Amino acid sequence: MENVYQQHGYENRKDYLNNLAEDFGLSRQEVYTIASMLPSSEDFDGLITTLEDYMDGMDFLLQLYKMVQDKDFFISIFSDLEYELEELGWSVDPETLINDLLFNHFGLTIEDDRQLAKLTQAILNKKDLHFLKALP
Numbered sequence: 001m002e003n004v005y006q007q008h009g010y011e012n013r014k015d016y017l018n019n020l021a022e023d024f025g026l027s028r029q030e031v032y033t034i035a036s037m038l039p040s041s042e043d044f045d046g047l048i049t050t051l052e053d054y055m056d057g058m059d060f061l062l063q064l065y066k067m068v069q070d071k072d073f074f075i076s077i078f079s080d081l082e083y084e085l086e087e088l089g090w091s092v093d094p095e096t097l098i099n100d101l102l103f104n105h106f107g108l109t110i111e112d113d114r115q116l117a118k119l120t121q122a123i124l125n126k127k128d129l130h131f132l133k134a135l136p
Contacts, residue, residue, distance in 0.1 A: 020048075034125070038050065054125065057118030057119050057121050061122050061132075074106070074129075075133070077105065081098070098110075
């Protein structure tokens with residue numbers, strides 16, 4: 001008897017997640033991390049939507065990066081932001097902190113709460129934003 005992954009043409013869940021990583025252009029670790037936040041029953045529905053939202057956040061992050069003048073400073077403030085939140089005891093939610101940093105340092109404000117949430121998730125999931133330097 002075939003399991004749900006075999007019914008969709010994959011050997012198992014790992015094979016399916018690895019294929020998603022390739023399809024979305026993400027690292028396996030990124031897909032595994034996002035998948036671990038959802039029950040496996042969401043693999044063919046909720047996980048896809050979550051990955052699409054994550055990619056929207058990454059696209060928006062890239063757009064912001066291209067807009068700012070001081071790209072090295074942008075990378076330094078948003079790399080490992082989770083550490084800043086946890087270890088340094090920031091008392092605000094991550095979205096507020098990111099919006100405040102964007103406004104205070106770059107004069108940018110994100111008014112769309114959904115877009116801000118996607119951007120925040122992308123920044124927190126990526127941790128190190130130095131990869132942006134290699135992008136065109």
